[in-house]
Amino acid sequence: MNLFHFMIVTPDKTLFDGDVQEVIARTTEGDVGILAGHIRYAAILPSGALTVKLENGDSRQAAIAGGVIKVSDTRTVVMSTAAEWAEDIDPDWAERSRQDALAKIEAAKDEPDRLERANLKLQRALNRLAVSGHNTGTLGSHKKK
Amino acid sequence: MPNLKDIKRRIHSVESTMQITKAMELVASSKFRRAKERAEASQPFFEQTYKLMAEIAAEDPYFDSQYVHKRVEHGAVLLIVIAGDRGLAGGFNSNVFKIAQARIDEVQSYGGNPIVVPIGQKAVDYFARRDVKVLRSYDHVAEHASIYLGMDIADLVLNTYKRHESLQSVEIVFTNYVSPISQVAQCMNVIPLTRMPGTNPRHCAVEYEPSPEAVFDKLVPQYVAGLVYGAIVESFASEQAARRTAMENATDNATEMIDKLSLQYNRARQGAITQELTEIVGGANALE
Numbered sequence: 001m002n003l004f005h006f007m008i009v010t011p012d013k014t015l016f017d018g019d020v021q022e023v024i025a026r027t028t029e030g031d032v033g034i035l036a037g038h039i040r041y042a043a044i045l046p047s048g049a050l051t052v053k054l055e056n057g058d059s060r061q062a063a064i065a066g067g068v069i070k071v072s073d074t075r076t077v078v079m080s081t082a083a084e085w086a087e088d089i090d091p092d093w094a095e096r097s098r099q100d101a102l103a104k105i106e107a108a109k110d111e112p113d114r115l116e117r118a119n120l121k122l123q124r125a126l127n128r129l130a131v132s133g134h135n136t137g138t139l140g141s142h143k144k145k
Numbered sequence: 146m147p148n149l150k151d152i153k154r155r156i157h158s159v160e161s162t163m164q165i166t167k168a169m170e171l172v173a174s175s176k177f178r179r180a181k182e183r184a185e186a187s188q189p190f191f192e193q194t195y196k197l198m199a200e201i202a203a204e205d206p207y208f209d210s211q212y213v214h215k216r217v218e219h220g221a222v223l224l225i226v227i228a229g230d231r232g233l234a235g236g237f238n239s240n241v242f243k244i245a246q247a248r249i250d251e252v253q254s255y256g257g258n259p260i261v262v263p264i265g266q267k268a269v270d271y272f273a274r275r276d277v278k279v280l281r282s283y284d285h286v287a288e289h290a291s292i293y294l295g296m297d298i299a300d301l302v303l304n305t306y307k308r309h310e311s312l313q314s315v316e317i318v319f320t321n322y323v324s325p326i327s328q329v330a331q332c333m334n335v336i337p338l339t340r341m342p343g344t345n346p347r348h349c350a351v352e353y354e355p356s357p358e359a360v361f362d363k364l365v366p367q368y369v370a371g372l373v374y375g376a377i378v379e380s381f382a383s384e385q386a387a388r389r390t391a392m393e394n395a396t397d398n399a400t401e402m403i404d405k406l407s408l409q410y411n412r413a414r415q416g417a418i419t420q421e422l423t424e425i426v427g428g429a430n431a432l433e
Contacts, residue, residue: 009190009294010182011374029354043354044196044363066419070197072351077193079367081292113300 002036003055005075008062009084015062015083022053023076025069025104034076041071047120047127050078061086063123063131082124089132098125149417152410156403163399165205169233170392176288177385184322184375184382191371194297197369200351201361203336210358211307212336212365221258222306223280224248225298225335227319227376228268229384230285235391237320237384240268240330245318248332249277260305262298264377280305287381293405299366302373306336319376319377320383326390328383332374335369 001021008015023034026048034041047066053059067080101122108114193272202213227239248258261277263269266284273279286294302315315335320328353360 007189007193009193011187011190011295011371012188014189027354040351042201042351044360068194068197068360069365070193074331077197078194079190079197081296081367081370117300126269 002092004034004038006052006077007075007081008050008078010066010080012082014067015085016052017139019055020052021057024051024053024079025078026050027069034069034071038071038076040073041069043069045069045078045080049131049143050083055144061131063128065127066120070108084128086133087132088139089128091129091132094125094128096117096141098122098129149410149413151421152406152413156406156410159406160368161401163396163403166392166395166399170389170396173385173389173392176384177389180378180382180385181322184378187371187375187378191368191375194364194368194371196366198338198361201340201357201364209359210365215313215337217311217313219255219257220311221309222248222252222313223260223262223263223302223315223333225262225302225315225317225319225373225376226268226272227287227317227380228263228265228271229380230266230287232267234384234388237328237387238271241318241320242271244330244332247317247411248316256310262265262301264298265380287377287384290374290377290381292370292374294377295370296366298373299369302335302369303366317373319374320387320420321378322379322383322386324388328387335372336365344432354386 003019004023005018006020006023007017022034024044025032025034025043027043028046029043032043034042045064045067048064050062050064051059052062062083062085064078064080065082067078069078070076101118101124104118105115105122108118202210208327224245226245228238232238237331243373247260252259259277260280262280262282263272264283265287269282269284272282283294283298306312306315314337316332317335318330319331322328351357353370
């Protein structure tokens with residue numbers, strides 16, 4: 001299978017930089033699979049899962065906190081505000097941030113700006129829980145579309 | 146002949162100052178190492194975001210976004226000023242304020258209204274004492290800064306920019322880390338993105354979903370957040386480097402001073418002994 005160069009960059013680290021067989025990302029318009037030789041393409045990623053099929057055929061999953069994917073001739077780049085591999089997510093921490101987000105939503109009821117940010121925080125926490133394969137609790141249905 | 150006790154006291158005082166400067170130097174160099182790693186790690190994200198934005202803007206010559214074009218001449222200017230939370234870092238803070246003040250004076254000279262967002266305790270203090278409008282201040286955030294702080298500031302800045310047509314531009318004053326001994330304070334344009342070098346205006350034939358404008362508008366906050374975050378971590382690395390150099394010099398000066406004082410002390414001691422001997426010999430001779 002043909003390989004192509006793929007990168008996941010976030011402000012605090014470069015999570016992945018290497019050759020892969022395939023990348024499957026969830027964009028605002030639906031899931032896209034990217035193989036070598038894909039046309040030039042750019043799309044918005046909401047917080048969601050990203051699957052990477054590595055050189056040796058193994059698959060790895062990452063939680064993306066929202067950003068942009070860009071496919072050019074030479075490489076494909078995901079720019080996200082935060083990203084973690086599924087196995088690196090600490091479910092306890094994700095659960096705590098879910099609780100924290102719920103508390104913030106409660107506190108920010110009357111302020112649309114803060115409410116929106118708290119909602120995004122909740123989405124990120126739920127996304128991390130979902131990607132790490134843990135129960136998302138009572139709010140499981142709130143998982144992003 | 147200086148008093149022995151006085152010299153001894155001065156040596157002690159310099160020694161205890163040296164202990165402090167030495168400790169600060171060590172703390173600064175360990176913080177510096179971590180800060181530098183963080184500043185370097187933030188680079189690829191920023192570069193990639195900027196490249197994609199430049200590509201979108203270059204693809205369509207009629208590309209129209211309020212972030213790309215200059216709206217007014219000689220309007221208000223929003224200045225994000227990043228300084229440290231503490232002093233004792235050589236010229237670090239004052240260099241930042243020199244650049245910021247020069248820009249503020251320039252804006253005021255043509256009747257514009259400067260608005261600042263100070264980041265760091267020193268910057269907050271500086272602008273509290275001056276006749277400048279402060280939009281919001283942030284202190285003690287640099288050491289544990291995350292991208293969410295950058296997003297916070299980006300939101301604030303972009304909302305202000307959208308709401309006020311009279312706002313000409315948003316600029317950021319930060320300290321560029323050049324090398325461990327050289328850090329340069331500078332003022333950089335954030336929005337509008339008047340010139341986006343790096344790509345030639347040509348048709349790249351990229352498919353954008355849902356649309357180029359949507360992707361671009363999603364990128365702008367991400368770009369500003371990345372830029373602000375990058376500037377904060379870079380300034381923090383510069384601050385630690387500046388403090389380390391300053392404290393290294395202070396420690397060297399203290400060592401030199403102790404050497405000089407010790408010499409003086411020994412000379413005075415020797416002098417006292419010689420005098421005592423002379424007196425004893427003189428006394429003995431007088432008895433004979």
